[in-house]
Each structure stands twice: as C-alpha cells, then as structure tokens.
Amino acid sequence: MSVETAAPRITIAEAGKHVGETVSIPGWLYNLRRSGKICFPQLRDGTGVIQCVAVKSNLPEETFEALKNLTQESSLIVTGKLREESRAPGGYELDVEQAHIVQRVPEDDPYPITPKEHGTDFLMDHRHLWIRSRRQHAILRVRAEVIRAIRDYFDSNGFVLVDTPIFTPAACEGTTTLFEVDYFEDQKVYLTQSGQLYNEATAMAFGKTYCFGPTFRAEKSKTRRHLTEFWMVEPEMTYADLDDVKKVAEEMIVFCVRRVLDNRRAELKELDRDVSKLEAIQAPFHRMSYDDAVVKLQAKGSEIQWGGDFGNADETLLTEDLDRPVMVDRFPTGIKAFYFETDPNRPEVALGVDVIAPEGYGEIIGGGQRAHSLDVLLKRLEEHNLPKEAFDWYLDLRKYGAVPHGGFGMGVERFTAWMCGTEHIRETIAFPRMLYRTRP
Numbered sequence: 001m002s003v004e005t006a007a008p009r010i011t012i013a014e015a016g017k018h019v020g021e022t023v024s025i026p027g028w029l030y031n032l033r034r035s036g037k038i039c040f041p042q043l044r045d046g047t048g049v050i051q052c053v054a055v056k057s058n059l060p061e062e063t064f065e066a067l068k069n070l071t072q073e074s075s076l077i078v079t080g081k082l083r084e085e086s087r088a089p090g091g092y093e094l095d096v097e098q099a100h101i102v103q104r105v106p107e108d109d110p111y112p113i114t115p116k117e118h119g120t121d122f123l124m125d126h127r128h129l130w131i132r133s134r135r136q137h138a139i140l141r142v143r144a145e146v147i148r149a150i151r152d153y154f155d156s157n158g159f160v161l162v163d164t165p166i167f168t169p170a171a172c173e174g175t176t177t178l179f180e181v182d183y184f185e186d187q188k189v190y191l192t193q194s195g196q197l198y199n200e201a202t203a204m205a206f207g208k209t210y211c212f213g214p215t216f217r218a219e220k221s222k223t224r225r226h227l228t229e230f231w232m233v234e235p236e237m238t239y240a241d242l243d244d245v246k247k248v249a250e251e252m253i254v255f256c257v258r259r260v261l262d263n264r265r266a267e268l269k270e271l272d273r274d275v276s277k278l279e280a281i282q283a284p285f286h287r288m289s290y291d292d293a294v295v296k297l298q299a300k301g302s303e304i305q306w307g308g309d310f311g312n313a314d315e316t317l318l319t320e321d322l323d324r325p326v327m328v329d330r331f332p333t334g335i336k337a338f339y340f341e342t343d344p345n346r347p348e349v350a351l352g353v354d355v356i357a358p359e360g361y362g363e364i365i366g367g368g369q370r371a372h373s374l375d376v377l378l379k380r381l382e383e384h385n386l387p388k389e390a391f392d393w394y395l396d397l398r399k400y401g402a403v404p405h406g407g408f409g410m411g412v413e414r415f416t417a418w419m420c421g422t423e424h425i426r427e428t429i430a431f432p433r434m435l436y437r438t439r440p
C-alpha cells in the first residue's frame with residue numbers, strides 16, 4: 001500500500017542514512033513518556049524502535065494533544081527531523097514536526113499486552129499481538145535468518161529444492177503419530193510426518209535434493225521440544241553413506257550458526273543470548289556410538305538400558321560437558337523407522353545418526369543411510385505392520401537403479417530455540433500448534 005506521507009517515507013532501520021533530514025515514518029505507538037510541555041512517543045515499525053520528541057511550543061495544539069494522549073499500539077505516521085542521539089535506544093531521535101494518527105486504539109478497550117508481567121497462557125492466547133513485542137520479534141527474525149541460511153547452504157551446494165506433498169497415503173515415521181484427514185469419496189490420507197520417502201525419489205532423479213516445509217506429528221508429548229506442526233528441512237543424497245550424511249549435517253549447522261552470528265547480533269543481544277556459546281560451534285563435532293552413549297549415560301546415573309531410546313533428560317546429560325553438538329550413531333534397529341540401512345557387521349544396529357545440541361536443546365537432527373535392497377525393505381514393512389500397497393511406488397526405487405543413499409531432517413523450531421536460547425520451542429514459530437493449542 002502506498003501511504004501518502006508529508007516527507008520522504010523511510011523505515012526506522014534506515015534512520016542512520018537520513019540524519020539531518022526531515023522524513024516520515026509510518027508505525028505504531030510502542031511506548032509514551034510525557035512531562036508537561038514535552039512528550040516522548042516511542043514509535044515501532046517492525047524494523048526497529050525510535051524515540052520521538054514532541055515539544056508543545058513547536059507543534060499545533062491539536063497535534064501535541066493527540067500525541068500526548070495517544071494509546072499504546074495506535075497507528076500513526078510521524079514526520080520530523082532525525083538527529084543522532086547516543087543515549088537513545090537505536091542511536092537516533094526524531095523531532096516531531098507533524099503527526100497523523102491513522103487509528104487510535106480506544107481508551108475503553110486498550111491494547112491487552114501492557115509492560116506488566118503476563119502469564120504464558122494469556123500471551124499465547126494473544127499470540128497475534130504478542131509477536132509485536134521486542135523479544136518475540138527478535139526470535140522470529142532469528143528464525144527467518146535460520147531459514148534463509150538453510151536455503152542458501154543447500155542452494156549453493158548442489159542440492160535442488162523439490163517440495164514434497166502434505167497429504168500422503170502412508171506413514172514415514174511410524175503409525176502412532178499420524179494425523180488422519182478425510183479425503184474425497186471415503187478415502188483417508190495423512191498429514192505428512194516427513195518428506196523423506198519422496199526425497200528418496202527426487203534424489204534418484206536429481207542426485208541431491210531437499211524439501212522444506214511443514215510436517216505434522218500427532219505426538220501427545222507436552223514437552224518444551226514438541227510441536228504437532230513444525231517446519232523441517234530434509235536433504236537427501238544419492239551415492240552417499242552415513243559418513244556423508246554426518247558431514248553435511250555438521251557443515252550445514254556450522255554455516256547456519258555463523259550466519260545468525262553475522263546477521264542477527266542485535267536480536268541475540270535483545271534475547272540476552274550468551275553468544276560465546278554459539279561462537280564455539282565449530283567443526284568437528286563430537287562423534288559417539290549409541291553403545292558408548294549408553295555407557296556414558298549410565299555412568300551419569302541414567303536408567304537407560306541398551307535398546308532404549310534417549311529421553312530429553314538423557315540428551316541433556318549427554319551434552320552437559322560438551323561445548324558443541326554430539327553426533328550419536330548406530331542406534332538399535334528396533335527403535336528406528338522401517339527404512340534404515342543396518343550395519344553390515346552388526347544387523348542389530350541401524351546406520352542412523354542423531355545430532356544433539358548442547359545446553360539442553362536436545363536432538364535437532366535425525367537421519368541416516370537408507371536400506372536400499374528390495375528384499376530387506378519388504379521384510380521391514382512386514383515387521384512394522386505397514387501396508388505394502390501404500391509403498392509400491394517407494395519400492396520401485398529399489399527396483400530401478402537402487403544405490404546407497406541417505407539424508408536427514410532438521411527441525412527449524414528446535415534449531416531456532418537453540419540459537420535464541422529460549423526455554424520453550426513454542427516461541428520460535430509465529431502460531432504454534434501443540435497438544436492443547438490450535439488457536440489463534
């Protein structure tokens with residue numbers, strides 16, 4: 001929309017380039033301080049916050065009165081001269097010459113989120129407004145940077161983006177976490193848990209591919225790491241083995257961490273993130289077998305037995321003395337999905353890898369090498385009680401030019417939570433979907 005403004009229209013982020021000029025900034029009232037004949041409306045516009053200075057004697061009466069009594073989150077366009085001001089939050093101040101109120105928030109129905117403390121439920125109910133707050137704003141900017149970095153990494157390393165469907169006829173990650181959808185004519189489909197099976201087809205066509213989109217898990221887990229809808233990036237590579245998968249996972253993580261550090265310093269500062277922890281994320285990551293991980297965990301007091309899956313507490317224990325992620329490989333075949341290749345020397349373990357982030361952020365990547373023999377897969381489908389008919393197209397990939405291949409999936413929200421140092425993953429997506437939350 002083109003908003004007519006009295007002077008050249010700029011954003012707050014551009015203020016530094018316009019010092020000494022008269023400009024118009026469209027935005028919303030973030031905060032307001034007043035003292036008699038002067039008031040200080042803080043304006044936010046999505047790119048930053050700037051303090052404005054309105055002096056009664058310099059302004060028409062009605063303009064000053066309108067500003068002085070303006071309510072939080074009212075929309076307005078402020079025109080005035082920009083000045084450097086080292087004590088001001090963004091480093092600049094604007095001396096108001098004109099102000100046009102676009103919509104005034106009514107006094108008797110004020111903006112619900114005030115500077116006072118609100119409970120999490122209240123904030124989550126007002127998520128559509130909460131995302132205007134500085135902290136939430138910073139987290140979502142980091143998320144956007146993470147997504148851009150992921151795309152840049154794969155786009156510039158020979159991977160072709162091929163998106164995979166959301167409606168799927170079969171389970172990829174086990175039948176217990178499927179969301180069923182009524183399709184036409186009494187057909188049932190499921191919301192995708194992972195694009196992987198389709199990635200295997202696209203990788204056979206393109207060599208290296210990735211998909212990037214929302215995925216769904218009907219997991220009744222109420223933890224700080226679980227959403228029912230989350231975004232996952234999933235690369236897949238042909239003529240590749242477990243070591244290749246680990247190498248790409250490690251390289252991509254280092255690349256993304258670096259980009260967040262390079263481009264989102266201000267946001268990390270807003271979030272009070274200890275950046276030294278992120279600076280330490282360098283290759284090579286720690287590498288450990290599942291066997292050794294179990295021994296390490298038992299020594300630290302975990303109840304885990306060989307054959308069991310790690311709980312959140314185990315993942316935290318595993319990395320508590322580490323400064324960078326650990327890649328744990330060769331999990332028991334019994335706890336892994338049907339599609340994993342097994343170790344040729346030890347069929348009881350799968351050629352899978354989990355990347356576990358430090359500081360208690362847990363598993364951020366799961367992946368591995370895929371079984372590429374038709375016979376093995378047929379046997380697995382049976383063992384996992386999966387209907388062979390639903391996988392006929394997938395089995396074709398093992399008939400027509402099967403090769404060793406593999407890939408992984410990384411959850412964007414878990415990665416973003418780690419970058420931001422947020423307690424709960426729900427803050428890393430604009431509108432989280434969880435066990436007990438599907439609104440707003």
Ligand code: 4AD
Pocket residue numbers: 172173193194195196217219225226227228230232234235363364365366367368407408409410411412413414
């Ligand atoms: O380990 P997962 O289940 O692996 C797969 O889905 C593979 N098919 C991926 C592949 O090889 N192409 O999930 C991968 C990642 C996890 O490590 C985690 O980061 C994220 O997806 N994830 C979740 N994030 C938020 N909420 C949940 N409920 C998640 N479940 C998995």
Ligand code: MG
Pocket residue numbers: 354363365366
């Ligand atoms: Mg996993």
